[in-house]
Amino acid sequence: MTASSPCASSTCRRLAWAAAFAAVWLPPAAGDVPAQVLDAERERIDVIARAAPAAVAIFAGEAGGGSGVLIGSDGYALTNFHVVQPAGVAMKCGLSDGRVYDAVLVGLDPTGDVALVKLVGRDDFPYATLADSDLVEVGDFCFAAGNPFLLATDLRPSISTGIVSGVHRYQFPAGTILEYADCLQVDAAINPGNSGGGLFDAGGRLIGVNGRASFEKRGRVNVGVGYAISSNQIRNFLGCLRGGRLVDHATLGATVATDEDGRVVVSDILESSDAYRRGLRYDDEIVAVAGRPVRTVNAVKNVLGTLPAGWRVPLVYRRAGRRSEMLVRLEALHRPTELARLVAAGEEPDSPRPDADKRPAAAAPLPDAVRDLYEARPGFTNHHFNALERDRVAAAIARAAVGGGAAGVWELRGRLDGGGEFRILLSDTRGLVDLPTGTTEVDATQELDADRSPPGSGGMLAALLLWRRLLVDGPVRLGRTSYWGTQPRDPADLAAGGAVELVDVLETAAAAVEARFAVAADGGVIGVELWPAPDSDPCEVRLEPRPAGPPGMPGVISVRHGDTVFGTFTVDEIRFEPAAPEPAGGTS
Amino acid sequence: MRPLCPGRPPHCRRALLAAVAGVACGLPAVAATPGETIVAAARKVVKVHGAGGVRGLEGYQTGVLVSPAGHVVTVMSTVLDADEIDCVLDDGRRFRARLQGVDPRRELALLTIDGDDLPAFALEEAEPLGVGSRVFALSNLFGVAVGDERVSAQLGVVAAVVPLAARRGAYEAPFRGEVYVLDCTTNNPGSPGGAVIAGDGRLVGVLGKELRAAESGVWLNYALPAAEVWRSYRELLSGTAAPPPPADAAAAVFDPAALGVVLVPDLLDKTPPFVESTLPGSAAARAGLGPDDLLVAVNGRAVSSRAAVRQALALVPEGDAVRITVVRRGAIVDCDLGPRPAGGGR
Numbered sequence: 001m002t003a004s005s006p007c008a009s010s011t012c013r014r015l016a017w018a019a020a021f022a023a024v025w026l027p028p029a030a031g032d033v034p035a036q037v038l039d040a041e042r043e044r045i046d047v048i049a050r051a052a053p054a055a056v057a058i059f060a061g062e063a064g065g066g067s068g069v070l071i072g073s074d075g076y077a078l079t080n081f082h083v084v085q086p087a088g089v090a091m092k093c094g095l096s097d098g099r100v101y102d103a104v105l106v107g108l109d110p111t112g113d114v115a116l117v118k119l120v121g122r123d124d125f126p127y128a129t130l131a132d133s134d135l136v137e138v139g140d141f142c143f144a145a146g147n148p149f150l151l152a153t154d155l156r157p158s159i160s161t162g163i164v165s166g167v168h169r170y171q172f173p174a175g176t177i178l179e180y181a182d183c184l185q186v187d188a189a190i191n192p193g194n195s196g197g198g199l200f201d202a203g204g205r206l207i208g209v210n211g212r213a214s215f216e217k218r219g220r221v222n223v224g225v226g227y228a229i230s231s232n233q234i235r236n237f238l239g240c241l242r243g244g245r246l247v248d249h250a251t252l253g254a255t256v257a258t259d260e261d262g263r264v265v266v267s268d269i270l271e272s273s274d275a276y277r278r279g280l281r282y283d284d285e286i287v288a289v290a291g292r293p294v295r296t297v298n299a300v301k302n303v304l305g306t307l308p309a310g311w312r313v314p315l316v317y318r319r320a321g322r323r324s325e326m327l328v329r330l331e332a333l334h335r336p337t338e339l340a341r342l343v344a345a346g347e348e349p350d351s352p353r354p355d356a357d358k359r360p361a362a363a364a365p366l367p368d369a370v371r372d373l374y375e376a377r378p379g380f381t382n383h384h385f386n387a388l389e390r391d392r393v394a395a396a397i398a399r400a401a402v403g404g405g406a407a408g409v410w411e412l413r414g415r416l417d418g419g420g421e422f423r424i425l426l427s428d429t430r431g432l433v434d435l436p437t438g439t440t441e442v443d444a445t446q447e448l449d450a451d452r453s454p455p456g457s458g459g460m461l462a463a464l465l466l467w468r469r470l471l472v473d474g475p476v477r478l479g480r481t482s483y484w485g486t487q488p489r490d491p492a493d494l495a496a497g498g499a500v501e502l503v504d505v506l507e508t509a510a511a512a513v514e515a516r517f518a519v520a521a522d523g524g525v526i527g528v529e530l531w532p533a534p535d536s537d538p539c540e541v542r543l544e545p546r547p548a549g550p551p552g553m554p555g556v557i558s559v560r561h562g563d564t565v566f567g568t569f570t571v572d573e574i575r576f577e578p579a580a581p582e583p584a585g586g587t588s
Numbered sequence: 589m590r591p592l593c594p595g596r597p598p599h600c601r602r603a604l605l606a607a608v609a610g611v612a613c614g615l616p617a618v619a620a621t622p623g624e625t626i627v628a629a630a631r632k633v634v635k636v637h638g639a640g641g642v643r644g645l646e647g648y649q650t651g652v653l654v655s656p657a658g659h660v661v662t663v664m665s666t667v668l669d670a671d672e673i674d675c676v677l678d679d680g681r682r683f684r685a686r687l688q689g690v691d692p693r694r695e696l697a698l699l700t701i702d703g704d705d706l707p708a709f710a711l712e713e714a715e716p717l718g719v720g721s722r723v724f725a726l727s728n729l730f731g732v733a734v735g736d737e738r739v740s741a742q743l744g745v746v747a748a749v750v751p752l753a754a755r756r757g758a759y760e761a762p763f764r765g766e767v768y769v770l771d772c773t774t775n776n777p778g779s780p781g782g783a784v785i786a787g788d789g790r791l792v793g794v795l796g797k798e799l800r801a802a803e804s805g806v807w808l809n810y811a812l813p814a815a816e817v818w819r820s821y822r823e824l825l826s827g828t829a830a831p832p833p834p835a836d837a838a839a840a841v842f843d844p845a846a847l848g849v850v851l852v853p854d855l856l857d858k859t860p861p862f863v864e865s866t867l868p869g870s871a872a873a874r875a876g877l878g879p880d881d882l883l884v885a886v887n888g889r890a891v892s893s894r895a896a897v898r899q900a901l902a903l904v905p906e907g908d909a910v911r912i913t914v915v916r917r918g919a920i921v922d923c924d925l926g927p928r929p930a931g932g933g934r
Contacts, residue, residue, distance in 0.1 A: 138630075138741050139623030139724075163622070163724075165740040169732060185732065187742040187772065214730045214776070224742050224773035225729055262680075295680065296735040 044202075048143060048159055051204040053126035055145040055157035055197060056119070057094040058103075060087030067146030067157070067197030068093065068117065069206060070127040075101075075119035076242070078234060079196030080211045081108055082178060084115045085343070089374050089382070090366050093119050094155035095126075102369035107241030108381045110343055111249040111333060112305070113178040113211050114229060115196075116241035118385075120369050128198055131205035132499065133230035136184060140164045144188045144210050144226070146197025157197070162188030162224075170298040170305070171212060171227055177342055179249070181305020183227045184208045190226025199228040207231050233306035239486025239502060240308055244385030247485070248339055250309040250330035256286055256300050264294055266317075272535050274329040278563065280317060287323065288316040291495040309333060310484070312491040327491055336379055343381075380482075389483035393504045393519050394475045400523030401471045401552035409577040410468055412557075417568035424569075426468045431461040435567075447512035449532050458539030458561030459513070463530040466508070466515050467541070470525065471552060479510025487518065489526070520545075524552055537562040550574055625789045626724055626741045631678040631707040632791075633739050633783050635728040636662050636685070636699070639670035650728040650739065650782040651675060651699060652794060654711045654821055658703035660685065661711075661821055662781035663797045664695045669858070669892045675701050680736030689824040690890035692913050693920050694763050694816055695797055697890065698824040709783065709791035711821055714814040717768060717792055721746040725774040725811075727782025727795055739782070744772035744809075752799070752810070761799060762920035765816055768793050770809045775799070784811040793817070827888040842901035847910060847925050848872035851883075851894050858893040863914070875923040877914065884920070885913035904928045 056068035056077050066083030070076070077093070084091065084105055093103045106116040119125060136142075142164055145157040152158060166185035173179040186199060190213045199208040208228030215223060240247040253273025254266050263285045269276050286294055289303040290313040307313060309332035316325050334342070366374055377383035409427040416422050420436035431442040433454055440454040440461065448462040466478070475481035486502040493500045503526065504519045514534075518527035528541040539561050546555035553574050559566040620628070632653045640647030651662035660675055662668070673685040683701035690697045717723070725742045733739050748769040752761045768784070775798055784793035793811030800807050844851060848870020852862045861883040866872040883891055886900035887910065904910055910925040 137621075137623040138738065139621065139626045163741060163743045165742055166732065166738060168737070171732075185740060187740075214732070222773070223776055225732070225740070225776060296737075298734060298737065 047200075047202065047204040048145075051128060051143075051198070051200050052145050052157050052159065053096045054128040054206075055096060055147075057147040057150075057152055057155050057157070058083055058087070058117075058196060059092045059094070059150075060084070064193075065091075065147070065150055066193055066195040067210070069145070069196075069198030069209065070095075070119070070125050071130060071206070072127050073125050074123060075103075075121075075125050076106070077103070077117050077119055078198075078209050079115050079117060080209065081110045081113045081115045081343075082211070083196040084108075084117060090370050091117065093117070094152070095119075096156045098155055100155070102367050104366075104370035104373045104382065106382055106385045107244050107247065108343060109237050109241060109247040109249070110339060111173075111177055111179055112229060112233065112237060112247075113180070114209065114234060114237060114241065116238070118373070120373070128200070128204070128206040130231045130235055131201060131203075131207045133184065133207045133232045134497075136164055136167055136201065136207050136230075138164055138167060141202040142184075142186055142188055142207065143200050144186070144190060144194055144197060144228075145200065146194040146210065148189070148191035148193040150193045160189035160194075162186050165225070168299075168302055169227060170302050178212070179301075179305055180212055180227050180229065182230055182233060182302040183212075184230055186210075186226050186228060187224040188226065189222040189224075190228075191222045192220055194226070209234065230306070235502075236306055236311075237308055237485075239504065240484070242385065243389045243483040243485050244380050244382040245483075245485060246336075246339055246343060246379060246381050248309045248332045248334050248336075250304055250307045250311065251333050252280075252304065252315075252328065253331045254280060256297055258297055262295075264297060264300060270331075273331055274537075275315070275326075277537060278326040278328055279324075280315070280326070280328070281319070283319075285318040286315070287318050288314075288495075290314060291497045304330070308485065308487075311487050314492060314495040325495075340378065386483050389504075390475055390481060390506065393483060393506055393523075396504075396521075396523030397471065397519060397525060397552075398474065398523070401525075406576045407472050407578075411575045411577065412553075412569075412571050412573070413575075414570045414572040417570070422569055424464065426464055431465045433461055449512035452532055452539070454566075456561065456564070457559050457566040458537060459530045459532050460539055460541060460559045460566065462511070462513060462532070463515065463528045463539050463541045464557075466510060466513075466530065467517070467525060467528050467543070469510070470506075470508075470517060475506055475508065479508050481506055481508040481510075483507075484516060489518070489520065546571065550576075620789075622724070622787070625785070625787065626726065627738070629709075629724070629783060629785045629789045629791075630726050630738050630741070632709045633726050633728075634660055634675040634677055635731075635733060635739065636660070636667060636673065636675055636781060638667040638673040640667055646731065646777045648728060648731045648778050649780045650726075650778065650795065652781065652783045652791060653706055653708040654791075654817075656704075656706050656708050658683070658701040658706055659688075659708075659821070659825070660699040660701060661794060661817055662697050662699060663794075664690045664692065664697040664890065665780065665797060666892075668697055668699075668890070673699060675699065676735065677706070678736070678738060687890065689827045689888050690885055691820040691824055692762060692884045692890075692915075694765075694812060694820045695761070696794070696812070696817065696820045696824075698821065711791060711814065711818045713818050714790070714792060716749065716766075716813055716815065717746050717786070719746055719749060721792075722787060723768075723770070723784050723792060724787075725770065725772075725779070725782055725784050725795060727774065727776075727779035729776040729779045729782075731778050742772055742774055744770040744774055747771040749813075752808075760802060760918040761797075762915070762918070763796075763812070763816075765813075767796065767810045767812055770811065773807075773809055774811070775807065775809045790814075791817075824888075840902035841895075841898035842904075842928070844872075844897055844901060846929055847901075849877060849912070849925075851897065854894045858895075861891055861894050861897045871910075871925040872923075875912075875925050876921075877912070877923055878916075881914040881916050881921075883912055883914055887911055888913075901928065906930050 054070045059065040068077040068079035101119045101121045103117045103119045143161040169185045171180035201207050210228045212227040214225040254269035257267035266284045292303050294300045312327045312329045315328045375384040412424040423434040425432040430444050442461045452459045484505040484507040489501040489503045506517045515530045529538040531538045542558045543554035544556040557569040634651045636649045636651045649667045651660040675683045675685045685699040685701050688698040688700050746768045780797045782795040786792050794817045848867040849872045850865045852864045863881040889900045891897045907927045910928045912923045
């Protein structure tokens with residue numbers, strides 16, 4: 001897991017650290033400072049000089065401001081929700097070059113206290129690279145770059161250095177919704193104004209976004225206890241944030257507690273939750289979540305707090321001594337309206353304001369530079385960026401689906417895993433599947449919400465019809481389609497730990513059903529999930545790419561519903577007919 | 589996608605040289621990374637949970653394991669003023685602790701837990717640190733770490749080695765010896781009792797109680813040197829070497845009035861044992877006890893309430909010398925009251 005990063009090795013970590021502090025471990029010397037020590041100091045200065053230009057000073061008018069950190073040459077920058085919340089949609093951002101840039105709000109994760117903004121005016125912004133924060137260890141050198149007390153009148157960031165005091169910390173939502181899960185704790189000075197700024201490692205890579213500190217009775221100044229949102233948590237949410245969404249955090253749909261034997265057990269569970277449908281019950285012991293062993297309630301909260309609602313994660317539990325595994329789809333922590341109200345009011349859900357669904361700043365005219373980069377829409381932070389991402393994915397699909405994009409009738413033939421042959425016909429007007437057990441047909445011109453055929457599949461034909469429509473018509477003509485964000489290509493990979501490949505996800509409401517399409521980086525649609533009704537198990541169709549044949553067409557189609565594998569279809573032959581043939585056989 | 593350190597970056601090489609140079613300059617050999625040193629030392633630090641939780645008074649602090657048999661040195665505080673004191677080890681194991689004794693002069697306390705072969709610091713009469721020494725502070729600050737979570741680590745420098753009372757009236761504390769004043773905010777809520785270690789992992793000090801300057805309101809970040817902790821531990825240990833009190837001792841009480849000490853009326857469960865007056869001509873009067881003296885220990889045993897004073901006196905065998913320790917205008921004063929008379933029980 002750590003092999004890909006030579007600097008994560010303990011030798012290199014030891015050396016980097018020694019370099020950072022060599023000068024001060026030495027006893028006071030009367031004579032010359034050794035050249036090696038000066039070199040080490042020089043190296044530290046260089047690293048900081050390279051990282052500092054990515055620091056952003058964010059101004060929110062009379063409401064104050066804070067810091068941010070650029071993560072792309074195109075101007076995308078991370079900051080805290082609580083920094084941009086008073087600023088509204090548009091803000092001014094200063095960089096260390098002394099210039100002030102216009103910026104627009106892109107996406108919000110209020111619970112995680114993360115916001116994504118985009119600076120405009122350049123296409124070559126300096127930026128920081130997100131590191132793997134799970135490789136960060138206690139004692140590592142780190143530094144923060146930001147705008148404490150908003151004192152950088154020349155816009156150059158203040159730097160504070162320190163060590164990592166703790167990893168995988170959990171900080172309760174203290175009086176607000178801002179929950180810091182699995183965060184990094186540092187003794188580098190984090191003061192008011194540092195919020196939203198970057199936390200960097202000894203190599204100048206971004207390991208977190210500073211946002212919180214323990215102050216208590218000593219006034220609102222640093223007491224050597226600051227917290228940063230980990231870069232790995234941010235990476236999980238980044239796709240959703242780029243999509244201009246208002247992103248929610250996740251819950252299992254169950255609460256956990258420590259029992260008298262010190263086990264972490266389910267203390268309550270919602271019967272409407274996916275965890276319940278998958279078989280999790282009261283008093284089951286939780287052993288691991290998303291590949292992380294959990295031995296305390298905090299550890300469970302730590303893992304869940306880093307994951308977006310809607311992801312599926314592996315969960316290991318024990319009942320009566322028997323260990324079992326399941327894939328659980330995480331539920332949203334808030335109701336959508338609740339989250340929107342929080343963002344508008346900056347208040348806790350318990351204290352809504354009468355005018356809470358109005359963003360005061362949005363009412364003000366936007367600066368010219370960002371006016372075309374903002375589109376208000378309920379459920380989104382900035383729908384303009386959702387359309388951008390949706391169109392990006394649509395273009396990738398169109399490029400990949402050269403053969404599959406053909407209109408007309410699609411005919412797929414092949415073998416079933418359990419023996420026997422199959423034939424699938426898909427067209428604008430109907431869908432048909434021939435199985436050894438019988439033939440099923442669906443009228444594709446009707447709404448698909450009532451149709452779960454073939455029986456037991458949960459709606460395989462409807463899912464395949466929507467898949468064909470996506471490839472033929474594109475996401476906009478398909479229905480009300482938006483960019484959802486990113487999710488693991490295979491949730492089971494989370495169990496292995498380490499980096500997980502993320503793929504784009506489109507979400508659509510069409511023909512009275514809801515569906516999600518997983519799209520790989522090459523534009524290949526690799527999965528369809530179709531919900532004929534909410535709070536039920538979707539039909540899950542996995543499309544494994546075909547080594548040869550028409551681009552964008554699957555080699556293997558596997559269909560699951562709930563805990564059951566409905567079938568695995570190996571495709572031998574794909575044909576496109578310009579017009580619908582008249583096959584024999586009717587609805588079974 | 590994953591960030592890489594391209595090749596072996598030049599700073600690593602230079603750092604190697606710097607590290608080698610450090611060894612050549614007489615530093616302890618860097619056998620472990622700072623992280624490894626911290627992780628190893630943190631196994632010897634415990635999270636102490638006791639009384640508190642009300643506004644401004646935390647119910648938690650820190651302690652250091654100084655013997656594999658389960659001796660924990662921590663600070664004397666209201667956290668220990670509880671029927672149930674728990675120590676949570678680095679690995680999450682939770683032990684019920686007994687308060688073995690208090691050292692009111694250094695404001696330290698000794699707890700024992702029923703452990704075996706526990707990871708512990710070697711406490712010794714160490715050479716004092718010089719100004720400019722780099723240290724790590726490991727503590728349960730703000731109660732951030734729970735269960736098997738590791739205590740927090742901070743990096744600091746010994747900024748001064750001075751008595752707390754160097755500036756008269758600045759910091760009201762009974763300890764009159766020198767302490768390490770640190771350059772970073774190590775003494776947060778929950779930090780007291782935390783370990784201060786050198787770069788090689790040695791225990792060089794213990795974080796002291798939270799102290800705020802009476803005049804300026806400035807909080808002090810300081811640690812008691814390991815040598816003082818060692819002396820305190822030795823004294824506390826010898827106190828505990830006495831045979832344990834009889835099983836029914838908790839029920840036995842001895843009225844301090846028999847020694848001439850009249851305490852303030854018992855209004856609450858835990859009325860602090862302030863002296864109201866002394867009986868004329870009594871041992872207490874001869875020893876100089878007076879109104880507003882606060883009793884903190886009887887023969888080395890901490891007392892935090894009137895009831896505790898009565899119980900502690902009952903534990904002193906008849907005829908043995910009674911020594912009462914009081915706080916008088918911020919200073920610790922020992923008063924010898926002579927042999928304990930018979931009776932007095934009620």
